[in-house]
Amino acid sequence: MNLNIAASTLAPSRACLERRFAAHDRTQLFFRHWPAASEKPRGALLLFHRGHEHSGRVAHLVDELDMPDFAFYAWDQRGHGLSRGQAETTQIFADRVRDIDDFTRFIAQEDGVAIEDMAIVAQSVGAALAAAFAHDYAPRLRALCLAAPAFDIKLYVPFARPALALMHRLRGDFLVNSYVKPRFLTHDESRIVSYEADPLITRPIPVKMLLGLYEAGERVVRDAAAITIPTQLLVSGADWVVRQAPQHEFFVNLGARTKERHVLEGFFHDTLGEKNRAEAVAKARSFLLARFDEPREEASLLDADVTGFTRREADALATPLSIASLKGAYWAMTRASLRLGALLSGGLEAGRRTGFDSGSMLDYVYRDTPQGFSGLGRLIDRLYLDAIGWRGIRVRKQNVEELLALAMRRLADAGTPVRVMDVAAGYGRYVLDALARSEASPERVLLRDFSDVNVAAGRALIAERGLAERASFVKGDAFDADSLAAVEPKPTLGVVSGLYELFPDNARVRRSLSGLARAIPPGGYLVYTCQPWHPQLELIARALTSHREGQAWVMRRRTQNEMDQLVAEAGFDKIEQRIDEWGIFTVALARRREA
Numbered sequence: 001m002n003l004n005i006a007a008s009t010l011a012p013s014r015a016c017l018e019r020r021f022a023a024h025d026r027t028q029l030f031f032r033h034w035p036a037a038s039e040k041p042r043g044a045l046l047l048f049h050r051g052h053e054h055s056g057r058v059a060h061l062v063d064e065l066d067m068p069d070f071a072f073y074a075w076d077q078r079g080h081g082l083s084r085g086q087a088e089t090t091q092i093f094a095d096r097v098r099d100i101d102d103f104t105r106f107i108a109q110e111d112g113v114a115i116e117d118m119a120i121v122a123q124s125v126g127a128a129l130a131a132a133f134a135h136d137y138a139p140r141l142r143a144l145c146l147a148a149p150a151f152d153i154k155l156y157v158p159f160a161r162p163a164l165a166l167m168h169r170l171r172g173d174f175l176v177n178s179y180v181k182p183r184f185l186t187h188d189e190s191r192i193v194s195y196e197a198d199p200l201i202t203r204p205i206p207v208k209m210l211l212g213l214y215e216a217g218e219r220v221v222r223d224a225a226a227i228t229i230p231t232q233l234l235v236s237g238a239d240w241v242v243r244q245a246p247q248h249e250f251f252v253n254l255g256a257r258t259k260e261r262h263v264l265e266g267f268f269h270d271t272l273g274e275k276n277r278a279e280a281v282a283k284a285r286s287f288l289l290a291r292f293d294e295p296r297e298e299a300s301l302l303d304a305d306v307t308g309f310t311r312r313e314a315d316a317l318a319t320p321l322s323i324a325s326l327k328g329a330y331w332a333m334t335r336a337s338l339r340l341g342a343l344l345s346g347g348l349e350a351g352r353r354t355g356f357d358s359g360s361m362l363d364y365v366y367r368d369t370p371q372g373f374s375g376l377g378r379l380i381d382r383l384y385l386d387a388i389g390w391r392g393i394r395v396r397k398q399n400v401e402e403l404l405a406l407a408m409r410r411l412a413d414a415g416t417p418v419r420v421m422d423v424a425a426g427y428g429r430y431v432l433d434a435l436a437r438s439e440a441s442p443e444r445v446l447l448r449d450f451s452d453v454n455v456a457a458g459r460a461l462i463a464e465r466g467l468a469e470r471a472s473f474v475k476g477d478a479f480d481a482d483s484l485a486a487v488e489p490k491p492t493l494g495v496v497s498g499l500y501e502l503f504p505d506n507a508r509v510r511r512s513l514s515g516l517a518r519a520i521p522p523g524g525y526l527v528y529t530c531q532p533w534h535p536q537l538e539l540i541a542r543a544l545t546s547h548r549e550g551q552a553w554v555m556r557r558r559t560q561n562e563m564d565q566l567v568a569e570a571g572f573d574k575i576e577q578r579i580d581e582w583g584i585f586t587v588a589l590a591r592r593r594e595a
Helices: 005-010 093-111 124-137 160-171 189-197 207-222 245-253 278-293 309-318 326-341 346-354 359-367 374-385 388-413 429-437 452-464 481-485 506-519 537-543 560-570
Strands: 017-022 028-034 043-048 070-075 118-123 143-147 175-177 204-206 231-236 259-264 419-422 444-449 471-475 493-496 525-530 572-579 586-592
Touching: 017 093, 028 093, 043 093, 043 124, 070 093, 093 124, 093 207, 093 572, 118 124, 118 278, 124 143, 124 207, 124 560, 124 572, 143 278, 160 207, 175 207, 204 207, 207 245, 231 245, 231 278, 245 259, 259 278, 309 537, 326 346, 326 537, 346 359, 346 374, 359 388, 359 429, 359 452, 388 429, 388 493, 388 525, 388 572, 388 586, 419 429, 429 444, 429 452, 444 452, 452 471, 481 506, 493 506, 506 560, 525 560, 560 572, 560 586
Parallel strands: 043 070, 043 118, 118 143, 143 231, 231 259, 419 444, 419 493, 444 471, 493 525
Antiparallel strands: 017 028, 028 070, 175 204, 525 586, 572 586
């Protein structure tokens, strides 16, 4: 099989290994690996190709970057090149971002390259994926080099995007073909010819993937302050494929202390495959070498609750609006409509009565059964339960259950007693559901919560499921470190889900985590959640009430990097992470490191 037909004239001189790794859904994804030419490798560079292309199209960079002390890896993205043949139309953008997490973990585990010694060089869709990975997973990468990231693809047909969204809603997923001709990608004639002759070029793209690319692009650009990895942005000055404005907005918002932006005049979209690409490659090489010549850069976010951008965001949301202003009047009308809706909708009524962030409300959302007065009330309730935040909550529940099951299995396989403690369990439904599905049976389950209502409901749920012999529910303060540390017998698996997101200050979270670290022995596990993003923050702050005596529900987001740093400070190392397709809620599994 001629794998390099598209790059035969540009094949690197270094020996190439053809390999595969198993992604999270067991899909086997193809990649090329060029081991370092030196005896003491300094790190690894991961090359991500453009949309429609494959790893052979970026193979020329192995020689052109001229970095012999580094191993190179280039994958064929899911549904592309030699990773084709799967059910591509069932995949979403978030799956491909998670593939990157799988890929980096595979390289770390199989080849012994620490993620701190990896950098990503990516183009177009590959660059958008890399940016989303940096935002959503907060990997400890050394650097990012993003060339013409496809945050906003130019669709020259008027109203093409809303039309595709409507068609997807009516028809389900389907494939659309690329309109881009190779002569609009590069001035390099050899690249144009090889593109046209390459049988591994994948012209169709699932519309759900395309729409997800747009949504993720908007989210990552707007929230780029969450990305603190040193980043270089290469903007093609004559790009026919993607818009430049979002790239510049991304750079301005970027939270990295070290960042560079270069506009390459006259360059078409294939930035690193242009005729005069030596200029772009030289800038990338210089940036990457400088990052590896220095200690890895990491800004502390432990005081982000005081000085960070999410604190400023929360302060703005907590600022009252004048009823005389247009915006103030709008939100007053929204609150009034929700009060009216609560007369009919069971969910809205429960939220107004107990707080929209209460354990009772979450249990209602988990059950996902519309209730209300009359058919109209149930219809309103269905719309309420289908709000994107509640959909994300239900996915979070699934992810918590998955990682709980994984942790219990690992403990059982290691011969360690499985003892679970949830410090703020609400009704405890997600923990009990996870236990019911787990192959490993815990010897003890301790559920805690500060609310008498939740404790009573949780005890009833335990009795209903016949689990009283090995499960108990007690009242307890999740922020009382000494109380957590004193639990006997010592838990080997701690759970804190949906709690820290409700409290903006880090001092309280640090107390809680320190108690968990004292309770869980080395080798034990912690499942924790985070909310790095939410598209309805203002609606929540201006229109919904908290369980705390009817106060406005103003949330301060924590970036994934901030949350991971808090967990790491307490003595835990993150080893797995899950996130919903909208990028709202994450669930992570961490292991208690040796003292």
